[in-house]
Amino acid sequence: MAQGAIGAPAGLAAGRAPVLDSRWILRIALLGAAALGYAVILTPIVFVCWLSFFANEIVTFPPQGYTLRWFAHIFDQNNFVSGFITSLQVGIAAMIGGLALGVPASLVLARRKFPGREALNTLLLLPLVVPGIVAGTAIYVFQIEIEIATEWPLLGSLTGLVLAHIMITIPWTVRLLSASLSGFDRSIEEAAQNLGATPPQAFLKVTLPVIKPGVVAAALFGFIISFGNLEMTLFLVAPGQTTLPIAILQYLQWRIDPTIAAVSLLQIVLIGAGMLVTDRYVKLTRVL
Amino acid sequence: MAAVAPYSARAFAGGAPGWTAAAALAPASVVVTIGIVLPVVILFRYSLNQYTPAKMMVDAFTIENYAKFLTDPFYLAVLFRTIRVAALCTAICVVLAFPMAYCLARTRSRFKNLLLMAVILPLFVGNAVRAAGWMVLFGNRGFVNSILMGVGATREPLQIMYTEFAVVVGIIAVNLPFVVLTLQAVLEGIDRAIEEAALGLGAGPWRTFRHVVLPLAMPGVIAGTILSFILAMNAYATPVLLGGPTFQMMGPTVYNQFAGLSNWPFGAAMSFVLMTATLLLIVTSNWLAQARYRR
Numbered sequence: 001m002a003q004g005a006i007g008a009p010a011g012l013a014a015g016r017a018p019v020l021d022s023r024w025i026l027r028i029a030l031l032g033a034a035a036l037g038y039a040v041i042l043t044p045i046v047f048v049c050w051l052s053f054f055a056n057e058i059v060t061f062p063p064q065g066y067t068l069r070w071f072a073h074i075f076d077q078n079n080f081v082s083g084f085i086t087s088l089q090v091g092i093a094a095m096i097g098g099l100a101l102g103v104p105a106s107l108v109l110a111r112r113k114f115p116g117r118e119a120l121n122t123l124l125l126l127p128l129v130v131p132g133i134v135a136g137t138a139i140y141v142f143q144i145e146i147e148i149a150t151e152w153p154l155l156g157s158l159t160g161l162v163l164a165h166i167m168i169t170i171p172w173t174v175r176l177l178s179a180s181l182s183g184f185d186r187s188i189e190e191a192a193q194n195l196g197a198t199p200p201q202a203f204l205k206v207t208l209p210v211i212k213p214g215v216v217a218a219a220l221f222g223f224i225i226s227f228g229n230l231e232m233t234l235f236l237v238a239p240g241q242t243t244l245p246i247a248i249l250q251y252l253q254w255r256i257d258p259t260i261a262a263v264s265l266l267q268i269v270l271i272g273a274g275m276l277v278t279d280r281y282v283k284l285t286r287v288l
Numbered sequence: 289m290a291a292v293a294p295y296s297a298r299a300f301a302g303g304a305p306g307w308t309a310a311a312a313l314a315p316a317s318v319v320v321t322i323g324i325v326l327p328v329v330i331l332f333r334y335s336l337n338q339y340t341p342a343k344m345m346v347d348a349f350t351i352e353n354y355a356k357f358l359t360d361p362f363y364l365a366v367l368f369r370t371i372r373v374a375a376l377c378t379a380i381c382v383v384l385a386f387p388m389a390y391c392l393a394r395t396r397s398r399f400k401n402l403l404l405m406a407v408i409l410p411l412f413v414g415n416a417v418r419a420a421g422w423m424v425l426f427g428n429r430g431f432v433n434s435i436l437m438g439v440g441a442t443r444e445p446l447q448i449m450y451t452e453f454a455v456v457v458g459i460i461a462v463n464l465p466f467v468v469l470t471l472q473a474v475l476e477g478i479d480r481a482i483e484e485a486a487l488g489l490g491a492g493p494w495r496t497f498r499h500v501v502l503p504l505a506m507p508g509v510i511a512g513t514i515l516s517f518i519l520a521m522n523a524y525a526t527p528v529l530l531g532g533p534t535f536q537m538m539g540p541t542v543y544n545q546f547a548g549l550s551n552w553p554f555g556a557a558m559s560f561v562l563m564t565a566t567l568l569l570i571v572t573s574n575w576l577a578q579a580r581y582r583r
Contacts, residue, residue: 022493023493026493031387031391033384033387034391036384037384037385037387037468038388038406038407040384040457040461041406041407041461041464043421043461044417044418044419044420044421044424044425044461045409045410045413045421047421047422047424047425048418048421051424059424059429059430060429060434061429061430061431100315101315101316101319102316104313104316105312105315105316107312108312108313112309120313120317123317123320123325124316124317124320126320126324127323127324130328131518131521131563132524133522133524133538133539133559134328134522134559134562134563135327135328137331137542137546137555137556137559138324138327138328138330138331139323139327141331141552141556142326142327142330145330163323164323166319167319167320167323167324170319170320224412225412228412228413228414230415231522231524231525234524234543235543235546235547245414245416248417248420249528252416252419252423252529253528253529256424256427260420261420261424264413264414264417264420267413267414267417268409268413268417271409271412271413274412275405275408275409275412276405
């Protein structure tokens with residue numbers, strides 16, 4: 001790999017023309033390889049966005065023209081509208097649940113040393129390592145068992161979806177808060193108490209402002225993760241109670257047209273906006 | 289510190305875990321235990337039950353579901369196809385991700401944040417949406433076939449959809465951002481001065497990469513490989529949409545056992561075969577890599 005391939009001090013190689021040449025070739029090869037990677041990541045997204053403006057309903061190239069009417073057409077498709085509403089409800093409820101359970105737990109985990117701390121931390125992050133398909137099947141079977149035992153129609157209900165989604169918002173809350181607490185110096189809390197603050201006052205006036213960005217990020221992130229979940233949710237939806245990603249998947253199994261592309265574009269815009277806001281509070285690259 | 293100890297020991301913020309700490313930790317721990325650990329344990333128990341078409345599931349303690357999977361050529365073929373695709377996608381992902389991660393870690397461009405966002409955003413867009421993008425490219429009247437037929441390279445459209453190629457490309461696009469971010473985090477931590485020292489002492493760029501950068505980046509390479517492999521083994525939306533009924537992988541097959549055939553014991557056994565195979569392969573390759581690395 002070329003030394004300091006980007007923004008390298010070119011002066012180092014000055015006067016040694018052959019070396020300079022090979023470095024330039026390597027540098028261009030490196031940038032070319034990186035560009036190829038970006039192309040692989042971004043190509044499908046670009047094509048979905050492009051398709052959403054096609055005038056012709058059947059996918060052909062080149063398009064016969066461009067139109068915005070598919071975006072209006074979305075609202076005639078009941079499953080997308082209701083899917084969006086379900087996803088929104090589940091996402092918000094799972095986010096609140098994840099915060100209510102995850103914030104107190106991670107505050108204790110991040111700032112105290114006690115036996116079993118590592119084990120508890122692992123337990124709370126565990127849902128992230130259970131593959132979506134396995135988690136989905138396990139929760140599906142479990143909810144049916146509860147339904148049989150209590151006659152409480154859990155599977156396919158909003159409650160059932162929210163309970164399952166809390167499993168994925170808790171670990172992200174713990175992860176994000178641990179990241180934002182890692183630089184927290186506890187002596188400032190002690191200083192506040194030395195200066196006469198009661199422990200609750202010290203918490204509210206000193207600790208809370210410090211963790212606020214982490215909490216905001218965990219809220220948005222939990223929502224995004226829940227909103228986009230597909231593999232686990234697949235098992236837990238019922239006809240008429242479907243989330244948006246699953247409505248998209250089911251439609252795509254049947255056909256692809258500009259309407260579904262328009263739905264996808266709206267989802268991309270929504271999630272992109274959420275991410276940009278989240279990034280202002282906690283650098284996403286620090287927690288992924 | 290010693291002077292404030294008597295105060296802070298009782299305080300909300302510090303000291304030994306008291307009732308407050310227990311009360312803060314208990315709800316999340318209980319919910320995760322009941323919500324996911326218990327269901328997975330129950331699922332494992334079900335994988336030892338018996339399936340009869342009339343009664344669906346009969347309580348038993350048998351390994352026949354595992355035996356059925358491991359002796360049925362159809363299911364074994366699905367498993368090995370999944371492993372092959374996952375290994376191929378992971379290898380290509382790591383090779384593609386390294387230059388991207390290196391550029392991201394070393395760039396001083398003011399667009400660095402934008403470049404990072406371009407990697408992160410697709411992570412949240414959803415696998416189905418990204419598969420839709422490939423469908424636009426790969427369909428019989430899609431972008432690729434239109435170009436090929438337009439320039440006269442082929443008269444009949446090429447069958448790209450529902451092939452291994454389509455699934456591999458789709459999974460690579462899904463996994464690549466994860467690997468890039470894993471590698472980038474590690475590469476950011478490698479001091480540029482170390483590379484410069486190697487170059488200054490006369491090592492060429494290739495030797496510097498091979499003997500300095502790569503060994504230091506090895507933890508990131510291993511973490512990225514494991515992550516990508518797990519994701520590919522469990523892929524669902526990409527094989528369903530780009531592989532269709534003709535190119536089956538484990539994820540959709542497990543789903544069908546539950547949703548289509550209602551064979552819980554066998555579906556549960558398949559879930560655990562999939563998880564065990566994934567873990568075994570990771571542990572073995574890790575062990576092999578380390579054995580080679582030590583030499």
